[in-house]
Amino acid sequence: MNVTVIFGSDSGVTKAVAATIAKKTGARLLDVQEARTADYEGCDLLILGSPTYGMGELQTDWDLHLSQLEGADLSARKVALFGTGDQMTYPDSFVDAMGILYDKVVSQGAEVVGFTDTVGYDFTGSTALRGGRFVGLALDEDTQSHLTSARIDDWLGQLR
Numbered sequence: 081m082n083v084t085v086i087f088g089s090d091s092g093v094t095k096a097v098a099a100t101i102a103k104k105t106g107a108r109l110l111d112v113q114e115a116r117t118a119d120y121e122g123c124d125l126l127i128l129g130s131p132t133y134g135m136g137e138l139q140t141d142w143d144l145h146l147s148q149l150e151g152a153d154l155s156a157r158k159v160a161l162f163g164t165g166d167q168m169t170y171p172d173s174f175v176d177a178m179g180i181l182y183d184k185v186v187s188q189g190a191e192v193v194g195f196t197d198t199v200g201y202d203f204t205g206s207t208a209l210r211g212g213r214f215v216g217l218a219l220d221e222d223t224q225s226h227l228t229s230a231r232i233d234d235w236l237g238q239l240r
């Protein structure tokens with residue numbers, strides 16, 4: 081399967097997670113700053129990742145380069161999402177950026193795969209929930225880094 085991973089990252093956490101996911105799936109890895117519309121279209125599975133900043137917002141590079149994603153024809157394309165966040169410091173907006181990306185790609189016709197349960201997390205609010213589940217893989221390297229590796233492996237198993 082032809083997989084592309086596109087990420088944005090301020091301080092490197094999401095970049096490292098994206099690199100791990102790309103290595104485990106044999107995916108092409110791209111920083112959102114370099115990704116062009118064709119990169120979002122030319123794969124069987126598109127994996128997008130963003131940290132949340134500013135109380136529930138997308139990472140800056142995602143915001144700056146969103147038009148490249150918005151220009152893509154995602155109809156009937158499979159998209160999986162992952163988000164990094166900090167549930168202890170930002171319990172009301174935990175991994176919200178994943179919810180923003182979800183709404184975006186769904187409005188462009190994508191089929192989002194890889195929803196996950198909230199069991200094991202401790203937060204009060206997130207716009208990344210649909211029907212009580214995360215719309216993708218939620219990771220917290222700030223307060224639950226010991227769980228990250230297993231969470232990634234479980235999620236990739238689910239995607240396969």
Ligand SMILES: Cc1cc2nc3c(=O)[nH]c(=O)nc-3n(C[C@H](O)[C@H](O)[C@H](O)COP(=O)(O)O)c2cc1C
Nearest residue numbers: 089090091092093094131132135136165166174175
């Ligand atoms: C100013 C600031 C605001 C943040 N806001 C949120 C937030 O609203 N929700 C959340 O889950 N995490 C929030 N975080 C935590 C980051 O998303 C988290 O540390 C992430 O792993 C950073 O990823 P990066 O190293 O790829 O930039 C915030 C962090 C900072 C420094």
